[in-house]
Amino acid sequence: HIIICQTRSHFISLRRYASRRSNHNELPPYIKYGFIIPMTGLAMGSVYAYYSCLDYAPYTNRKRLICTNPKWEQEMGHKQYKELLQKFKGDILPADHRASVTVQRVGSRIAAAAQSFSAQYGQTNDTTNATTSPYTYTVVRSPEANAFVIPGNHVFVLTGLFRYAHNEDDLASVLGHEMAHNLARHAGERVSESILMTILSRLVLILDPTGILFTLLVPAQQLLVALPHSREHEVEADKIGIVLASEACYDPRSAKIDFQE
Numbered sequence: 001h002i003i004i005c006q007t008r009s010h011f012i013s014l015r016r017y018a019s020r021r022s023n024h025n026e027l028p029p030y031i032k033y034g035f036i037i038p039m040t041g042l043a044m045g046s047v048y049a050y051y052s053c054l055d056y057a058p059y060t061n062r063k064r065l066i067c068t069n070p071k072w073e074q075e076m077g078h079k080q081y082k083e084l085l086q087k088f089k090g091d092i093l094p095a096d097h098r099a100s101v102t103v104q105r106v107g108s109r110i111a112a113a114a115q116s117f118s119a120q121y122g123q124t125n126d127t128t129n130a131t132t133s134p135y136t137y138t139v140v141r142s143p144e145a146n147a148f149v150i151p152g153n154h155v156f157v158l159t160g161l162f163r164y165a166h167n168e169d170d171l172a173s174v175l176g177h178e179m180a181h182n183l184a185r186h187a188g189e190r191v192s193e194s195i196l197m198t199i200l201s202r203l204v205l206i207l208d209p210t211g212i213l214f215t216l217l218v219p220a221q222q223l224l225v226a227l228p229h230s231r232e233h234e235v236e237a238d239k240i241g242i243v244l245a246s247e248a249c250y251d252p253r254s255a256k257i258d259f260q261e
């Protein structure tokens with residue numbers, strides 16, 4: 001009974017308060033100003049996150065946001081390397097195969113150029129991956145024309161590539177481009193983008209629980225962020241790749257041979 005009476009009197013006092021407020025046509029201060037604290041926190045958090053993720057790509061000095069660290073990227077790369085070795089198991093060419101020897105020879109020269117590139121253009125916060133891990137070279141028998149380098153300095157070449165790369169200069173330009181992606185930490189940038197995107201989509205869902213903004217967010221992100229960035233990455237890898245190939249004394253004019261990724 002006492003509880004009911006207390007609740008009732010509390011309810012009455014709230015109604016009085018509300019009617020007094022409505023007379024003055026005002027919201028109670030905790031509603032009127034209550035949003036300021038979380039909004040200030042959010043703004044300060046965003047500024048802090050922006051400046052701690054702000055980074056400049058080596059050589060081109062392109063401004064970018066990157067919130068992963070090179071050590072973590074390399075650990076992920078080593079993990080992915082083991083998975084890829086499992087995946088390609090039966091098709092990996094032995095180290096003394098002619099194709100493996102060629103890839104190893106050209107790759108080592110590009111890797112040496114990558115090391116000096118890193119020493120010249122790397123920043124104090126270890127913005128490139130060249131110096132921290134030795135390179136590995138894996139040649140996989142496959143009809144696919146492809147080559148890629150994953151963080152942790154693991155180079156993969158699929159033999160379909162040799163249909164297009166007719167000499168060592170061609171191979172050097174492809175490897176230069178792929179190592180450039182790795183040097184400039186483009187993989188870390190893509191992961192950072194998806195982390196930021198996840199945070200943003202959570203915020204959007206809080207602001208608009210109907211989900212309409214959220215459904216617009218994904219195509220908008222693709223159109224305004226992901227596609228332009230992927231083009232920027234390709235242009236940047238071309239620029240750095242030419243530096244690496246010519247530094248390793250290969251003919252950079254072969255860079256016209258263009259493989260995706």
Ligand SMILES: [Zn+2]
Pocket residue numbers: 177181233234237259260261
């Ligand atoms: Zn590329």
